[in-house]
Amino acid sequence: MVKAVDLTKEFGGVRAVDGINIDIPEGQIFGFLGPNGAGKTTTIRMLTGTLKPTRGKIEILGMDMKKHEIDIKRRIGVVPDEPKIYTHLKGFEFLEFIMDIFEVNNSDTKKRIDELCAAFSVDYLDKFVSDMSHGMKQKLMLVSVLMRKPEVIFLDEPTVGLDARSAKILKDLLKKYSTQGVTIFLTTHILEIAEKMCDVIAIIDKGKIIAQGTMDELRKLTGSDDKTLEELFIELTAQEEDIKSIVDTL
Numbered sequence: 001m002v003k004a005v006d007l008t009k010e011f012g013g014v015r016a017v018d019g020i021n022i023d024i025p026e027g028q029i030f031g032f033l034g035p036n037g038a039g040k041t042t043t044i045r046m047l048t049g050t051l052k053p054t055r056g057k058i059e060i061l062g063m064d065m066k067k068h069e070i071d072i073k074r075r076i077g078v079v080p081d082e083p084k085i086y087t088h089l090k091g092f093e094f095l096e097f098i099m100d101i102f103e104v105n106n107s108d109t110k111k112r113i114d115e116l117c118a119a120f121s122v123d124y125l126d127k128f129v130s131d132m133s134h135g136m137k138q139k140l141m142l143v144s145v146l147m148r149k150p151e152v153i154f155l156d157e158p159t160v161g162l163d164a165r166s167a168k169i170l171k172d173l174l175k176k177y178s179t180q181g182v183t184i185f186l187t188t189h190i191l192e193i194a195e196k197m198c199d200v201i202a203i204i205d206k207g208k209i210i211a212q213g214t215m216d217e218l219r220k221l222t223g224s225d226d227k228t229l230e231e232l233f234i235e236l237t238a239q240e241e242d243i244k245s246i247v248d249t250l
């Protein structure tokens, strides 16, 4: 469903993403982890057609990104880390705008908007986006994506800014959708979320995938049976000594 081969992005000679390979089957929840600046957002932007790769091939829902960008964009949903929504629109105007663009301005979608707004306590659709907090914009963005029932959902740090109740609802919803065949690609710095939610986890560091597999497979990689994902992550990204010496010096 989501496939990348030798995916690479250079910014002015600096390789932000360096020849990564990804193959995510239908209905899988795939967690993409990595330190700040590792290349997660750059990868998502390429996989969702908003950034052209320097090299490599992307296939989403069996379609080549180079040939079928519009068809792909119609069938996927993207929740970016910074919700960029036209600030001069009111919440309901933004949703109308998205419904029109995606040609889903119908009673089914409107009913779904009502349900999603109730679930995420979005009771501020008459406010201007400019007057919404980060979390409020994030929830509006979630409604605008989930109302379309995308077949693949990309989420970049989806729980940042969400209150505990909304975060829990989102996590449970994503799990439910995955059992219905929706493929989920998410990045998070909250390792507990990755550990609890994701079927497969990939760790990217300095643009390269340094480990990929189920929690059990990752544990085997480091030769341990009972490590938490946090311990594995720190070990795999070789930060353990770093952290110890930093804490010792401070």
Ligand SMILES: Nc1ncnc2c1ncn2[C@@H]1O[C@H](COP(=O)(O)OP(=O)(O)OP(=O)(O)O)[C@@H](O)[C@H]1O
Residues within 6 Å of the ligand: 011, 016, 034, 035, 036, 037, 038, 039, 040, 041, 042, 043
């Ligand atoms: N438009 C750009 N122009 C130049 N460099 C960029 C651009 N976008 C990203 N980069 C660089 O690419 C690298 C990867 O950035 P990216 O945003 O993908 O990291 P990330 O893993 O999402 O980080 P974080 O966890 O902090 O969000 C960084 O070195 C960043 O400075």
